[in-house]
């Protein structure tokens with residue numbers, strides 16, 4: 001009798017163990033790593049200010065510098081003559097950094113594409129220009145300024161039309177994608193027929209010091225440009241002409257990693273987006289449009305102002321991840337790994353010990369980007385190269401903070417031109433090297449899909 005009982009118990013135990021093991025959530029951790037997404041620069045705030053808060057570890061001196069950078073970032077420029085913030089234009093795209101990066105987040109896709117917004121076209125001719133970069137279009141340069149001061153003509157106007165494409169997910173859910181078609185209209189002078197255009201929208205600007213502090217070696221360790229490991233995912237570094245060091249450098253910022261540093265990107269923004277001179281661009285890129293009657297003789301944005309605005313981007317904190325002990329979120333992270341999203345959206349890096357800003361040194365961060373270029377397929381292609389990036393390649397976007405987009409920015413437009421209206425659309429647009437991940441997403445059960453989205457929304 002005793003013996004029999006023991007046998008039954010043993011059998012029962014086996015059954016219990018076996019049934020546990022057969023569940024998907026076997027070995028689920030009780031919480032996920034990386035809640036402090038920005039290391040010591042993490043901001044524990046999930047309000048509309050989540051992207052616009054200084055890192056909590058700044059020294060008092062650096063906090064005050066950050067605050068003056070904040071003012072520079074919000075400065076609205078006007079035409080000359082003006083006692084303050086003059087020099088805008090004559091042609092430009094917008095008049096303030098934060099008009100294109102509202103609340104330090106991303107711009108929404110404008111309902112009127114020709115209004116001042118965070119959206120513009122970069123342009124170029126086939127082939128390469130100086131230092132291997134995009135080849136400027138005579139009379140237009142490499143960016144189309146669609147606004148102008150009174151008495152000037154904008155370089156051109158923009159046009160977008162959409163068609164709808166329905167993609168059916170495995171469980172029957174239909175996802176509607178809006179497929180954009182872009183055109184340049186009403187150019188102020190004739191445009192060559194072979195002009196290439198790349199639509200871009202302003203993206204979030206927090207956590208950039210930490211991204212700048214990732215050692216180049218750590219980024220290059222994930223590069224596999226010829227896909228030698230044959231996993232279908234290459235990953236290529238961009239090398240770009242850097243106006244600051246006057247040399248070729250690893251590209252880190254912009255949708256195609258076309259700028260080596262926050263400084264290069266910001267000086268470029270003053271010049272190209274607003275028509276303002278700095279010591280790095282003493283003649284604004286928009287100058288070619290004017291006839292000499294507004295000849296520029298001064299530096300319109302002082303070096304100190306430029307450095308403040310750069311410091312601002314370097315020192316904005318990163319919002320902490322949320323709900324990392326929620327079972328659905330934990331499950332979603334498992335789906336993220338299973339679909340190999342992490343091959344490009346690399347979860348974690350440790351920043352370098354010798355970065356200029358002490359507060360950003362030696363931090364374990366969770367940006368979910370490899371900082372590399374990937375072929376994302378024909379549907380996302382702009383067919384315009386930028387240094388090493390070809391017309392199908394884009395830099396993997398960081399996913400930190402992405403779940404707070406609606407709260408901070410009031411919309412959920414994603415991807416380089418804001419075409420995706422939510423996270424599901426953004427994932428379904430993935431192609432090229434991300435084709436398998438995308439197809440895996442389409443095949444997911446509704447429960448797994450919801451879990452993945454819950455994880456992304458927790459970042």
Ligand code: HEC
Pocket residue numbers: 073093094095096097098099100101117118119120200201202203204205208252253254255256258262265266269270273274309310313
């Ligand atoms: C007309 C809109 C516009 C204005 C004005 C503007 N930006 Fe941007 N910003 C963009 C767009 C679009 C991009 C993406 C550019 C690209 O892909 O090359 C960008 C990219 C950036 C990035 C790179 C972020 C990253 O994660 O890669 C930084 C930094 C930045 N801008 C800072 C600034 C600063 C500082 C100013 C003011 C001096 C400014 N921007 C003004 C639209 C704008």
Ligand code: HEC
Pocket residue numbers: 233255336339340341342343344345374376380394395396397398402413414415416417423426427430433434437438441
């Ligand atoms: C081959 C590399 C690669 C893989 C694999 C990949 N992504 Fe991406 N992801 C990118 C790139 C590159 C972009 C930017 C594309 C663009 O803007 O056109 C991006 C953009 C995104 C965006 C929009 C981000 C933004 O700021 O607009 C989301 C969300 C996203 N990916 C989620 C995922 C998820 C979830 C998976 C797995 C199912 C995944 N990605 C797999 C490379 C990849």
